Amino acid sequence: MIATQTPPRTLVVCPHCDAVHRMVTVRQGARVGCHRCGCTLCSETRLPLQALLASTIAALMFFAIANLTPLLTFELAGERRPAPLWAGVTAVWTAGEPMMAMIAGLTTLVFPFISLCLLLYALLPLAFGPPAPGYRRVLSALRWLRPWSLLEVFFLGVLVALVKLTDVATVVLGPGLIAIVALSLLMVRLGSFDLALLWDHAPPVAR
Amino acid sequence: MTVATAKSLGLVACETCGRVARAPRDPQAAARCPHCGDPLHSRLPASLARTWAYLIAACVLYVPANLLVMMRSSDVTGTRSDTILSGVIKLWTDGAPGIALVVLVASVIVPLMKIGVMAYLALSVQLGWTRFRRQRAQIFRFIERIGHWSMLDVFVVALLVALVDFKVARVEPGPAALAFGVVVILTMLAAKSFDPRLIWDVAGQHADTRGTPDASCPPTSGP
Known part of the structure; x- marks a missing residue:
């Protein structure tokens, strides 16, 4: 009914x-x-929609940088271990904890990435005209994904790991660290604005 | 004081798009929001039962999460196994009390507080307490906002496993890391399934039985 x-x-x-x-x-x-x-x-x-769109595109770029360049590089006895954003997930997987790897992977890679893609899909057509097909479903999915994106927590984790390792050996900060700072800030912004803003642009439900 | 609620006016606020819609005549009917098409719930279905279920599961897993090994680190001097708490103590004695406090708050205090507060809130609704409603509403919003920070230690372990992977020194994840991650997810689910509107419903029920809401109260105009 x-x-x-x-x-x-x-x-x-x-x-x-x-x-x-x-x-x-x-x-x-x-x-x-x-x-x-x-x-x-x-x-x-x-918030103008353009500002949200710009933040989304910037966040996607920082997401790419954080995954392509190391956040931290650990050096011990002449060996180097660079760690981009995804490194923790694969390391935990190969260490024999696939479930833990899935929790970390979903909350720091999959959910943030899908959220950003959905936001881009919703916002980009709005800048030029009518909303994209499936707009309402995308907004609905965004609401469900929001609480499960934990990149800002991950960023704090990077800082704790950094402190734990500095007195053991050399830790080199990588460009990915700056990217994860920017990405966390943008994700907090994109994860907390009132979605009603986007619902105002939704087409009416077909009866 | 009686307050006009959406429920008492025969309205439903859509959780997805925030619009207000008319409630269906038959309370059992599965209504959909006319604006966004998502299911409408005047109150979240089976809110208390789900909250209790997630909370009990979180309590059970909280034991292995704290007793088992979170992280095993080995180097030339030997192997060391840390639980959450011993990791915090090691950080403290290693001369990083600030970070030790951050980890202590995120990994020990927040999860404990969250389980305790959610149990208190669920109990208060179950027993129909009418005192401290506003404070309980505030506590709920606070706990909902900070809960996810507990995942901190899981990420720290994952990062250390990735970074410290040498022949002479390595870090391996322990079984507690998974248990702890699941505890955090369960407490987040408990908060998600708890409907804070229930805190106020005891007052609302009064309004329902007495008829129309008090006209002298703030905005009460119907659609």
Whole structure:
């Protein structure tokens, strides 16, 4: 069964406590909180879609750099072990822990990459005209993928690993480290903006 | 104080696109959002049962995650096996107390706190407590936001395994790393399946039985 009709967007319902609010116009960047539970209902400075698109493309480039160049290189007794973003996953896999490798691989490689590709797919056509086919399904998938992209945690892990190794032997910082810093920041931004922004561009559901 | 909720007004807020839709007349019917087409839920289905299930599973796995070996490191001087806690202590004694604190917070304090807080929240809803609702809502949002940082140690082990792979020195992952990773995922799933709207529903039920919401309250205009 399908609910009978779409009421105009005059109401905002708090996602955390279900309290109903009337839609009001506020100045840019103002934070609007729920009157009952205090959660943020809206704090978005109207992000232009172009800014999101640019961030997505930049993030994809940094993702490539972080995977192609070492984040850290460990040197011991004349031998070198460079580690790009994917290195931990394959190393854990070959060390006999495929399940752990899958957890790390999904949260630092697969989910972030798919999220970025989906964002690009959703945002790129919007810059030129109507949304791409399957737009609604893409947005729906993005919501599910969001919490499982843990690149910013991985970045903190790089720093901890760095501290653990510096007094053992030489650790050389690679260009991938700068890429992962930028990538983490962009992923936090792209993972936290209000997806309702993109839903405003969704075509109506076919009945 | 009675507050107009979407439920009391016969509306449903779509979790996917944030739009408000009319609830179907038959509460058992599977409604779909007219705007985005995703299933509509006034409240997440079987929220408490799922939260408890994930929490209990997380508790069970938390034991091996802390007792088993997280990481085995060997060099010319010998082999050393570390659990999560002994790894933190080693960092501390090695002269990196700051990083030791970061790892302690992410790997020990956050998961414990998360399991404890989620159990408290689930229990409070189950028993219909009406006190500290706003605070409970805030705690939930906080715990939901920080939970994923616990994955830190799993990534550190993975990186060390990749970097320290020589004939004279190597690092290998232990069974606790997988157990710990699964604990983090389970606690994240527990938070995902917990519906914070349930915290407020005890008050909402009052409003339902007494009829229409109080007109003197903030925005109550229907569609």
